[in-house]
Amino acid sequence: MSSDAATAATPATGNGHVVELARELIRTPSPNPPGDERAVAAIVSEALRDLDLPAGDCIARDDRRPNLLATIEFGTGGRHLVLSGHMDTKPVGDATWTTDPREPEIDGDRLYNLGSADMKGALAAMLVAASRVLEDPPSAGRLSLLFTADEEDGAAFGARHVNSVRPLDADGVVIGEPGGIEADFDRLHLVSRGIARMRLVARADQGHSSLADVLAMRNAGVDAARAVVALDEELALQVPRNAHGLTGWHATVNTGLAYRGGVGYGVLPGRIAVDTEVRLLPGMERHDVTWAVERALSALAGADLDLAFDEPPNDWLPSTSVEPGHPLARTCASALGRDVQLSVFPGTTDATFFAEPTLPALGPGLLRRAHAADEWVSIAALQRAVELYAELTRRFCPGEDGA
16 A cells, blocks of 8 residues: 555545545544544644634543534524534554554555544544535534544543533434444444443452362352353343334343453462443343343352442443434435435444434444454545535535425
8 A cells, every 4th residue: 555646646625635634633643542632633623724614612621632512503593413523543452453553544445544434534524524515505504513532432521521511402413433334324323322331250269279179169260251151142131122123123242351350370369350241222221231141140050240330430321212203314314315224333322422313323434344453444435425414414404304
């Protein structure tokens, strides 16, 4: 791949503008943890100026974790639409990349590297789309651009904070998470799954490992492993009825995500904790999930097992949903220009923290490419996102329900 060749191939005006802006955002690191979105926010603020858009208000619980909110007024009446995206990324992690994850590179139709799909490409598309709308604005309504911090690690400094101090008062929110499953924009996600973050804890007497057989000592590590297998194979969750026939309507259990505790060779552990999560559907309640987990663990005779939730507020992030007949859903389906599959977005998004009807993932890219090595987004999808966000704004904001 050649960055220099790519620059020549993508002019800084027209459709190439979104590519160049995406590359600049990708080139600016914002891994979370540790979390510091100031440099990305500075690029967004500069882009707002360059595109003749209103300057964004900074909403920050911590100076290192800014959120930006810019609003365009089209005229009295109409609806208020918010296009939202997060400025942070996951860390590079320990995966093996074939490119430098911090340097954007183009190969054919693919823009590579960390944040390209999740979701700096969408941020660029929203900014360029807003400038396009100003060339031919709707007669009424408002458009806000909300760029958040801390989405990848609980949103305490991001959308959760914004909602607590500056409610959006919007008629609908569209988040630009990479929503493609098999192909770009192949689903209209009406549900954002929530997440229950739990820790299985196995306890036993810590002691000298050489005496395990002599004293018939329990091994908390083995008990934890058996608990993981029990949850993986036996857990039966109560899943609410799929009233609208949405694709992907199921709860997902992931256990064995991390094992914590123990000393090492020579010592039987006194405590081993195992990170476990349940991806939640609308209507699932904490007491039902707790009961199902404890029931699955009860079959492990003799083990001292306990279930603890993560520290609040990250212990239980509820799912959200939008009715298929809601104007936001109907307008998005119309803007996509074809019959589109109604679906559940597998992940948990900032939709959890917004009071408004929120579509969790209408952005360029495929979810499978996020949080993985050699992340990339299609350039054609970036350009399509610009057109889609602009068309959605022109249709939704005037409040014409015939969409």
